[in-house]
Structures are given as C-alpha cells and as structure tokens.
Amino acid sequence: MDKKKVPETSFMDSRSEYADTENTAKMFTAKYIPEIAKLFHKAGENKGGRLNIEEFCEVMKDINGALDENVLTALHMMVDTNCKNTISLGELMDFQLKTNQLSESLNFKDKLFPQGMKIIPSNHHRAIIGMVFRPFEGQTNREQDNEENVRMYQKGQYISVSSDGLLTFWTNVFEKQLTIPLSNQENTGLYSKVKKIHVNDMVYIKELRQVAICTTERELTFYHCSEDIEQFAISYSLVVETNIVSAINYCSTGTKGVFSYGDIKGFLYVFISNNIQANGLFCRQAYEKIALKKYPTVYVSSLLKNPSKDFLCVKVSIFNEECTLIRFFPSLDMFAVCGRSSKAMVLSDFPKTSGRVSPNRIFTVAGNQEAFSCVECSPMVGQLVTGGVDGLLRVWFPHKNISCEDTLKGHVRPITHILYNQNDSVFISLSEDMNVRVWSEHSWLCVQSFRAHGMEHSRISSVCYNTCNNELVLANTDIGKCLGRGTDVFKNTITSHDKPLCSALYNSTFKQVVSVCQNGVVSVWDISTGRILMQFHATPEQRVGITAMSFDEAKRRLITASDDGKVRLWNFNNATELAVLPVNVPKDVTGIVCMNNRIFISSRNSNIIFDLDIEKNYHRFLTHDYLKDIISMDASGTLLITASSNGNIVAWNADTGEDLYWCNGTMSPQIQMAARIDHRQSVAKRRGRHRIPSCKQPTDWTDMKTWVKKSPLIICLKTREENMNTATLLTFSSGYINAWSVNSKGGIIAKFRAVPEKGSTITTMSTDASESLLLTGDNTGRICLWNIKEFGFKKQEDTGPFVDIDGWHVSLCPPPLLHSWRAHQSWVVSVTCDPTCKNIITAGLDCTVQLWTREGYCIGRFGRDEWEATQACPEMTAVQEEVEIVHTAEGKTFESPPSSPAPAPSPLPSKVPDFTDLYKMIDKLYFPKGDALLADLRKMRRKLPKWIKDINDAIKVLNRSDLALEDTIYWVPGGV
Known part of the structure; x- marks a missing residue:
C-alpha cells in the first residue's frame, strides 16, 4: 500500500484527559500511602472509611493540588467497578497492587524475543551439527530509523549440515533450496576407505565465501558458496596428518583472518592470514596437486615448517583431552578452549611467532566441578561468561582465574551454548532443559526466559545466532527459528493478538480500547499512546474459541461469554473477575446487550435469547418460532431487536418479553404486527420442557468466516425519534443496507447498495455518538464511512429515485460516502470509533487492532506501534480509496461526493499538561532502579x-x- 503522511490535526484535539490515570494510581498510592491513609480515615470516619468521588478528589488534592480532577474521577470509577459510589483505602491499595503486578509483565519492549518459536521440519534422520548464515553481497541492515531503532532485514542464506554429511541450503525464511550429500563431492579424504562420513563441525569464512567442514577423516574441506547454489563445489582441502579434528573456529579482525581447530588429543592449531581477501587463508605456494583429487590440497606440516610474513601457523598444546569448543576473542587477543570433561578452560595468548606457545591461564572451579562446557566474551566490560554442566553461568575477569566474579542462576540442566549480541548488549544461554535465557551485559540480570517449544524430542545440537537480524536458530533433527526485535521485517510481523480477533470495543469513559481474540485473551490499550495497559484470559482454562464481550450500561464492567458456556463480569482495568453467572450459555455467542441491569445473550446455533439478571440471578429465556437462530442483536430504549439467518427480524419489549413486530425485507417492505404473546420463560420451566442446546466444538478461523457471511446484520439508531417517517433500524442483507421505521405503520424508508463488488458482504457496523456517521467493515478488509445524517427520513421534498415494492415507495438515494480504505487483509470483525468519530478502531481476522483517522490514515497498530497525541505515527500505510460511484437497487448509478482532501499537517494543541516524561527523568536521575x-x-x-x-x-x-x-x-x- 502507498504511504501517506497523517494530518496531525486529524488525530486528537488534545491528549486524553484520562491518559495518566494509571500513572496517578501507581505514583500517589505508593509514595503518599501514610498521608492518604490518614486523610482517608479522617474524611470517612463516620462512613466506615469509604469515600465518594467528591471526597476522594478532595483527599487527593490535599496531598497534591496539581492533580487533575478528571483523572481522579476516572481512578475512582476504575476502583468502584460495581457502582457502589464509594471506595475504601483497602480497595484502592488492592487495585494499585494488582495493576502494577499485571502491567509489569506486559512490558514487551524489554523482551528481545516477544514471539514464539517457529518449527521447520528438516527431514534429517541425524542431528544437525552446524548451522551458519551467509548474507548476500550488497545487502546491509545498517540503514535504520533513528527514532524507532529499526534496521532493514538483511537477506541471505542459511546453510546446515547434519552429522551424516547432508548439507542443505535454506532461504532466509527457511524454504529448502537444495540438499547435497557431501559423500558425493569426491571428498573421500586421503586416508578414507569408505564414503560414509561423520561431520564434527562447520564454520563460514565470509571474506572468501567458503564453508569449512571437519569430519572424522583427517581432512578439512573448504567449499565454495555463492548465491548460485549450483556452483557449490570443493575449493581445496587441508590435510591433517596427526589427529582427528574435533572443533573449528574462524574469526575476522578486519583484513586479518584467524582460522583455528582443535583435535582429539588436546592440541590447538592457529592459522593467520594478514590479508585474507587478497592472499586467501593459506600460502598459495604450499598447495599441492594430488592425482586422485580434482582440487588442490595443503598439508598442515608444510604450513608449520614454512611460515611467511603474510601467514602464520602455530601449534599449541592445551590439555590432555579432546577440544570441544574454540573461541577467538579479538577484544582480548586470546583464544578460549574448552575440553570434553568441562572441568577446565584454557585462555591462550594470541600467537606472535611460529614457535610453540604455552597456555596462558587455566580456569578451574573448586571441587573440580564441570563448569566449562561453553564460553563467550563481553567486549564492552571485558569479561568472560562460561556455562557449566551444573546449570550455572559464571562471570570471570580474563586476568583472574582463581575465582569467578559472579554466578548467574536460572538453568537447571547443563548449559550447552552461550551467544553474544553486541547490538543489544545481551548474552543468550541455552540449556538441556530447553530453556533459553537472555541476560543483560551491564547488570547480569535475566531479562527474558522462554522454552524452545516443539523441539523437546532431542537435545539441541547446533545454534546459529544471526545478530544482523537478531534471529535465533536452534537445531536438532528439526529447526526452530525465533525472530527477535530490531528489523523492519519483525516489526511488520507484530500483531495485536496471537489469534484472529473476535471483537474490539472502545470505552469512552476511560479512553481505552478493549479487544479479545479466539484464544480468549483480553487486551486493554491506551488509545492516546497505543500502549497495552492490561491483559488477561477470559477463561481460566485458556480455551480456544469465540469470545463475545460488551460493556455494562455504565461502561464500568466488561461482560464476556466464552465457549466454555460461562458469562463473566470483569473489572478490566486490573483483570479482577467480579462475578460468574450460574448459567451455561451456548457457544458462538453473536450478541450481548445490557439493559436495565439485565444481560441479553444470543447465539448463532439457537433461537434462544438468554435474559440474565446481574444482581438477583433470576434468569429467563426468550424464544420465537420465526427465529431459526440469532445472527445479530441490538436494543434501543426498551426495544430489543433480533435477526435470524432466515431473514426474519423480531422486535421485543425487553421488559415484558412480548414480541411486538417482525419483518423480512425479502417478503414484505412493511413492518408486520406480531401476536402479543409472552415468550419469556424461567430457567426451571425451560429446563423442564426443553433441552438446552448442547455446545459444539470450538470455532476456528474457517468456521468464523462462514459465520460472518451470514446476514442480516442490524444496528439501532437510538437517538432518533420513533415514528413511521423516521428510520430507527439499519439492516444489511444481500449487499444492501435497508433503513426501517420500526413502528406499527412503518417499513423500509430507504435502501442502497453498500458493497462495491459482487460477493462482498458487510461483516460489522457501528455509528458515532450522534448517529450521523455510519461505519461499515466487510469481508475484504475495507472500511466505509457514510454520512447518514439526512438518510432514512421520509420527506415531502424527496424527488427520488424511488422503487415501488408491493405499492410501498422506497428511496434509492444513497447517503454520501465520505471515505473508504483497505484496513485489513481479510475479514473486519469490529469497527468502532470515539464519540466524535475523529479516531476509528478496527479489528480483523488478521490478528490486528488498528487506529485510524476518519479520513482513512493509519495512526498505528496496537501492540506494534506507539504514538503520542502531539505527533504523527512513524509509519503510515493506509490507502485512501475514493469511491466515486454508488450502485442503487435498480442498477443505475449516481455520483457520490469524492473523499475530501487531507488537511495540511499542523501541530496538535495539548489542553491537558503532561508531566510524565519529567517525572520519569527525575526518577531516573535520583532514584535508579x-x-x-x-x-x-x-x-x-x-x-x-x-x-x-x-x-x-x-x-x-x-x-x-x-x-x-x-x-x-x-x-x-x-x-x-
């Protein structure tokens, strides 16, 4: 989609007056608890220590007169969820404590890998021994957005090799390109008698575009690798006359290349090329041509005997056991070597001559513990980090090998790998317990911990940390990829939820967006910043399925109905479950309406309307023979309206349970009178006469697509006066929106085609507070904004066009289409707005919740972007579709006003001062944490x-x- 700049004036006139409510709760209830306690008891000594809104505001202003009264009012309402009109100090403290605990766990910005691990089947029968990343030439990720610190994803190839010698090329998204058996590459080796090989290790030499592989044969083979994988072939080999190579390592220090390997007898061999790009890794004069091989070879003994000014070869005796790990650290100019027993680590000086070099330092732990299975270096602080079989990480100074500087606990099984990311100043450790932990380089605290789910069947045999893209790849017989923060590709993959959305609501009282997905996860977002405030599961069992939700009449409590059949009431500001109604409702709830302290719930596979009493638990049911099921439900005053997939729409008196009217646009354009029968039944009576519908299996994404295709959808226009000439009900069916007068003498007043394409269908509708604007979302992801201020009124001056349906005149003049744009990749499940419709919230089956201006410019995606009221979102990706033509029922076309041009950007005024940044700065300077x-x-x-x-x-x-x-x-x- 084309990028457009957001006109800043169209976002918000001012920062939300409730935006700092949570900060106020955290700061003042924690800092001024003694004063608050005294004033609370003094002000409420005759009321049991409980304060109403006015008294609470006075108490808080006595402590700090700069507090905004609107913020304090909102805080009081958050604590007083059950509308008791008073709160106690204990309730305020509990609210603050729980809010702090839950919100701290939602700080996704501190998580390097916030997403789960993706498992890629490799079809290998043996473990993958080596995995390397080869970046493409000309690709770089140095370019980045300084404000967001996002760099471009660097494309390249992953190369893996299994222990039985199968080498595989993968794309950067792990699509398999080619698998090559190394035994067929004429790489039988000088001393080998069979073609079966066993690979021990692999490294990538980026300057030469070569992969070096060591096997159980006495030969190191170097293969040429390029973007053209068909040119993969052996370039040369290094013949080892003595012992089998067990581990190899390569490191580049600019122009200097340092290649090393260790053998099964504990010897370290170091090969240095002072200008590797110009001269290669080994001296060209040392290569020999063997008749039985098609590629040149070079002997280690020859390199040791004939050093030159551009090349250096050194043999170092480390210890009397097999070398299992070699690391060269340029910042220390030293090699670290670990052995098979893991009881010691040797730190050796960088060899300066071709003579033998004795080990510099031997690191051990008291009691001869196995503390050295892997090692990594922190160049910023000049310390070494080792991992042991005992599951402990130890921090060492290179010059102090007697005792470690620090011990880091967290793993419970032997640590197998330690990796370092200089870009983010973190270490990553992996243990046999499949636990991956991220450690801060500066404080040595664990900042994240997660399990390698899906790879538990065998030990992790190889790890590749692509620090260019912050991509962690684990391998055994399968491959697990975990893309971390830092690149544009990762940013584009961030969604608001892990599963497709079920619904999204806007709470105008607290200026918050509440969304829920098919995992039953409820998220609460701050509309003024895009930050997440709270997150919890609507079902304790964390079941997967459709979860419907709505606010109560006061918008204090959240009502949820999940596929476990339970109806729950929540304080969504701190995830407190307030009540569970003792009634089981069917799955796939299609509507929740709260009226007069009663909750009406409908479902798509039943014609039963559940009439639930919140306070007294006196629950009843409504049923009607005209309703096959209930697809949509809404209310206006005491009028409850339900719509079925058979096209029938029934209007009820919600107080008496009587059916008043019914209609079906395909049968008649007029409202039909219903027989005045009380269809309401008590729970006991219903259970005695009929069996309550059983619940089916949880609905998945595909089922939900089938569901949202069904119609009609309905929405009541609550602010309009009810009469035969005024439409108070909008319905969508068969591509058209019909405006109905719900009156004994009423009927369809007007209709228009609301979708531009055949096969498109509206999946959700809503209006602004004044009901002058209609928002629709369809199954293609498109949002339409219609001006319905003058639509749906029968007037004498109406000149047409009209259509005559059974003698009933219906206007075909469509309302002006103000704006239309593509908001989601697929189904839109919810579209809503703030009271003035300056900001529009959309939710879709693409797992995202997004914020838009009414002109169709994207402000940001919740969970991915953050924004301020005084600035535009950093990334704008909306496409404004100017729809010029709207079709009528007769097939004629009439011009609709095009989209208005976007206003020029201008600074946003801020009526409410915000001192959050100042508070944070002072807190950081004087109170480090x-x-x-x-x-x-x-x-x-x-x-x-x-x-x-x-x-x-x-x-x-x-x-x-x-x-x-x-x-x-x-x-x-x-x-x-």
Whole structure:
C-alpha cells in the first residue's frame, strides 16, 4: 500500500484527559500511602472509611493540588467497578497492587524475543551439527530509523549440515533450496576407505565465501558458496596428518583472518592470514596437486615448517583431552578452549611467532566441578561468561582465574551454548532443559526466559545466532527459528493478538480500547499512546474459541461469554473477575446487550435469547418460532431487536418479553404486527420442557468466516425519534443496507447498495455518538464511512429515485460516502470509533487492532506501534480509496461526493499538561532502579579500592595524623 503522511490535526484535539490515570494510581498510592491513609480515615470516619468521588478528589488534592480532577474521577470509577459510589483505602491499595503486578509483565519492549518459536521440519534422520548464515553481497541492515531503532532485514542464506554429511541450503525464511550429500563431492579424504562420513563441525569464512567442514577423516574441506547454489563445489582441502579434528573456529579482525581447530588429543592449531581477501587463508605456494583429487590440497606440516610474513601457523598444546569448543576473542587477543570433561578452560595468548606457545591461564572451579562446557566474551566490560554442566553461568575477569566474579542462576540442566549480541548488549544461554535465557551485559540480570517449544524430542545440537537480524536458530533433527526485535521485517510481523480477533470495543469513559481474540485473551490499550495497559484470559482454562464481550450500561464492567458456556463480569482495568453467572450459555455467542441491569445473550446455533439478571440471578429465556437462530442483536430504549439467518427480524419489549413486530425485507417492505404473546420463560420451566442446546466444538478461523457471511446484520439508531417517517433500524442483507421505521405503520424508508463488488458482504457496523456517521467493515478488509445524517427520513421534498415494492415507495438515494480504505487483509470483525468519530478502531481476522483517522490514515497498530497525541505515527500505510460511484437497487448509478482532501499537517494543541516524561527523568536521575541501579553499584564496588588508596595517599602527603579514613569516607564519589 502507498504511504501517506497523517494530518496531525486529524488525530486528537488534545491528549486524553484520562491518559495518566494509571500513572496517578501507581505514583500517589505508593509514595503518599501514610498521608492518604490518614486523610482517608479522617474524611470517612463516620462512613466506615469509604469515600465518594467528591471526597476522594478532595483527599487527593490535599496531598497534591496539581492533580487533575478528571483523572481522579476516572481512578475512582476504575476502583468502584460495581457502582457502589464509594471506595475504601483497602480497595484502592488492592487495585494499585494488582495493576502494577499485571502491567509489569506486559512490558514487551524489554523482551528481545516477544514471539514464539517457529518449527521447520528438516527431514534429517541425524542431528544437525552446524548451522551458519551467509548474507548476500550488497545487502546491509545498517540503514535504520533513528527514532524507532529499526534496521532493514538483511537477506541471505542459511546453510546446515547434519552429522551424516547432508548439507542443505535454506532461504532466509527457511524454504529448502537444495540438499547435497557431501559423500558425493569426491571428498573421500586421503586416508578414507569408505564414503560414509561423520561431520564434527562447520564454520563460514565470509571474506572468501567458503564453508569449512571437519569430519572424522583427517581432512578439512573448504567449499565454495555463492548465491548460485549450483556452483557449490570443493575449493581445496587441508590435510591433517596427526589427529582427528574435533572443533573449528574462524574469526575476522578486519583484513586479518584467524582460522583455528582443535583435535582429539588436546592440541590447538592457529592459522593467520594478514590479508585474507587478497592472499586467501593459506600460502598459495604450499598447495599441492594430488592425482586422485580434482582440487588442490595443503598439508598442515608444510604450513608449520614454512611460515611467511603474510601467514602464520602455530601449534599449541592445551590439555590432555579432546577440544570441544574454540573461541577467538579479538577484544582480548586470546583464544578460549574448552575440553570434553568441562572441568577446565584454557585462555591462550594470541600467537606472535611460529614457535610453540604455552597456555596462558587455566580456569578451574573448586571441587573440580564441570563448569566449562561453553564460553563467550563481553567486549564492552571485558569479561568472560562460561556455562557449566551444573546449570550455572559464571562471570570471570580474563586476568583472574582463581575465582569467578559472579554466578548467574536460572538453568537447571547443563548449559550447552552461550551467544553474544553486541547490538543489544545481551548474552543468550541455552540449556538441556530447553530453556533459553537472555541476560543483560551491564547488570547480569535475566531479562527474558522462554522454552524452545516443539523441539523437546532431542537435545539441541547446533545454534546459529544471526545478530544482523537478531534471529535465533536452534537445531536438532528439526529447526526452530525465533525472530527477535530490531528489523523492519519483525516489526511488520507484530500483531495485536496471537489469534484472529473476535471483537474490539472502545470505552469512552476511560479512553481505552478493549479487544479479545479466539484464544480468549483480553487486551486493554491506551488509545492516546497505543500502549497495552492490561491483559488477561477470559477463561481460566485458556480455551480456544469465540469470545463475545460488551460493556455494562455504565461502561464500568466488561461482560464476556466464552465457549466454555460461562458469562463473566470483569473489572478490566486490573483483570479482577467480579462475578460468574450460574448459567451455561451456548457457544458462538453473536450478541450481548445490557439493559436495565439485565444481560441479553444470543447465539448463532439457537433461537434462544438468554435474559440474565446481574444482581438477583433470576434468569429467563426468550424464544420465537420465526427465529431459526440469532445472527445479530441490538436494543434501543426498551426495544430489543433480533435477526435470524432466515431473514426474519423480531422486535421485543425487553421488559415484558412480548414480541411486538417482525419483518423480512425479502417478503414484505412493511413492518408486520406480531401476536402479543409472552415468550419469556424461567430457567426451571425451560429446563423442564426443553433441552438446552448442547455446545459444539470450538470455532476456528474457517468456521468464523462462514459465520460472518451470514446476514442480516442490524444496528439501532437510538437517538432518533420513533415514528413511521423516521428510520430507527439499519439492516444489511444481500449487499444492501435497508433503513426501517420500526413502528406499527412503518417499513423500509430507504435502501442502497453498500458493497462495491459482487460477493462482498458487510461483516460489522457501528455509528458515532450522534448517529450521523455510519461505519461499515466487510469481508475484504475495507472500511466505509457514510454520512447518514439526512438518510432514512421520509420527506415531502424527496424527488427520488424511488422503487415501488408491493405499492410501498422506497428511496434509492444513497447517503454520501465520505471515505473508504483497505484496513485489513481479510475479514473486519469490529469497527468502532470515539464519540466524535475523529479516531476509528478496527479489528480483523488478521490478528490486528488498528487506529485510524476518519479520513482513512493509519495512526498505528496496537501492540506494534506507539504514538503520542502531539505527533504523527512513524509509519503510515493506509490507502485512501475514493469511491466515486454508488450502485442503487435498480442498477443505475449516481455520483457520490469524492473523499475530501487531507488537511495540511499542523501541530496538535495539548489542553491537558503532561508531566510524565519529567517525572520519569527525575526518577531516573535520583532514584535508579533495576539494571541501572545494579550497574551503578557494580561500578562503585570496582572503583572503591582505588578511592580508598587515593584517600590514604592524600593523608600521607598532608601528614595529618588527626585525619583518619573514617573522616574522609563520606566524600567518596557516589557514596558508599
């Protein structure tokens, strides 16, 4: 879609007056608890310590007069969900505590890998030993959006090799391109007698576009790799005359290439090329041509005996066991080597000459523990991190091998891999318990932990961390890919929910968007920032299925009906379950309407309307022979209107349970009088006469598509006066929107074609608060905004066009189509707006909830983007479709006013001052927390010996015998 700039004036006139309600609750109930407690008891000493809104505002303003009264009112309403009109200090504290606990777990910005792991079947019978990423030439991800710190995804190839020698090329999205058996590449080896091979390790040499593979044969083979995978072939081989190679490593320091390998006897071989791009990895004069091979070979003994100024080859004795891991750290200019027993790690100096070099340091742990199965280096802080069989991570200084600096706990099984991401300053550790943990480099705190779900069948044998794209790839016989934050591709994959949406609502009281998906996950979003405020499961069992929801009349409580048959009431601001009604309703609820403290619930597979009493639990049912099922339901005043898939629409008196009218546009354009029969039955009577419909299996995405195709859909126009000349009901069926006068003498007043294409169908409708604008969403993802202020009124001056249906005149003049745009990739399940329709909220089966201006410009996607009221969203992707022609019922066409041009961007006014950023800055400067606090303490601890030494030196220079260390300790920088 084309990108358009959002006109800033069309977003919000001012920041939401309730935007800082949660911040107020957190800050003042935590900081001023003693004062609040005293004033609470003083103000409510004659009322049991309970305060109404006015008294609560006075108490809070006595503490801080700068608090906005609207914010305090909203806070009082959040705590007083059951509309008791008073709250106690205990209720306020409980609300604040639970809100803090739940909101802290929703800080997705701190999670490097917020999405789950995708499993790719590899069809390998043996474990994948090596996995490398080869970026394409000319591709770079250095370009990034400085405001969002998003870089371009770097395309390339993944190359994997299994232990039995099957090498596979994958695209960057892990589509298999080619599998090559290495045994067929004439790579039988100098000492090999059979073609069966066993691969031990693999590395990628990016400067030469080569893959180096070591096997149980005494030969290291280097293969040429390019974007043309058909050119994959052996370039040369390194013949090892002594022992079998067990581990290899390659690292580049600019122009210098450092290749190394370790063998089963504990020797380390280092090969250095000072200009690898120009001269290659080994000296060209050392290559030999063997008659039995089509590629050149070079012997290790020859390289050791004949060094040159551009090349260096060194053999180092490490220990008397097999080398299992080799890492070269350019920042330390050292090699770290781990052995099979994991009881020691050797740190060796960078070899400067071709002679033998003795190991520099041997790291061990008291008790001869197996603490060195893997190692990685932190170049920023100059420390080593090792992982052990005991499941502990240990932090070491390279020059201090007697004891570790810190011990990091979290894993319960042996640690197999440690990886480092310099872009995000984090370490990633993987254990045999399939637990992946992300550690902060500065504080050594675990900032994220998740399991490699789907790969539990065998031990992880290979790990590739593509730090260019922050993509973690795990492998055993299958491959698991986890794309992390940082790239444009990841940003585009972020959705608001993990499953398709069921519904989205807007709460004008708290200025919040509430959405629910087929996983039953309810999310609460701040419309002024796009940030998530709360998230909880509507069903304790976390069942998958359709979840319907609605607000109560006061918009304080959320009502949900899930596929477990339970109807629940929630305080959605802190995820407190307020009540569970003792009635089981069918699955696939199609409508929830709250009137006069009663809840009406309908479902698509039943003609029963559940009439539930919230307070007294006196529940009843409504049924009608004209209703095959109930697809849509709405209410206006005491009038409850239900629509069935057979086209029949029935209007009820919600108080008495009598059916008043019924209509069917395909049968007659007029309202039909119904027999005045009370169809309401009590729960006991219903259970005695009929069996309540049984629940079917949970509805999946495909079933929901079938469901939303059904019609008619209905919506009541509640602000209009009911009479025979005024339409108070809009219905959609067969591509047309009909405007009905729901009156004994009423009928269809007007109709128009509401979808441009055959086969398209409207799936959701809503209006603004004044009901002058109609919003529709269809199965193609399109949103339409219609001006219905003058639509649906029978007037004498109407000149047509008209259509005569059985002697009933119906206007065919369509309302003006103001704007139309594609909002989702598929079905729109909800479209709603704020009271003035300046901001439109849409939800779709593509798992996203999005915020738009009324002109069709995208402000952002909830869960992916964040925005402020004073600035436009960083990414605008809406397409404005100017629909010029609207079809009528007779097939004629009439011009509709085109979309109005977008206004020029201008700064948004802010009527309500926002000091959130200032509070955060002060808090950060004077009250460091979390990682920052621990980092400061560690720095102080390291500097403390130097400060004490400087103080003692100063005392000696001054020769002040009366001045002791205790007298000077107070001015140590940073305090002690």
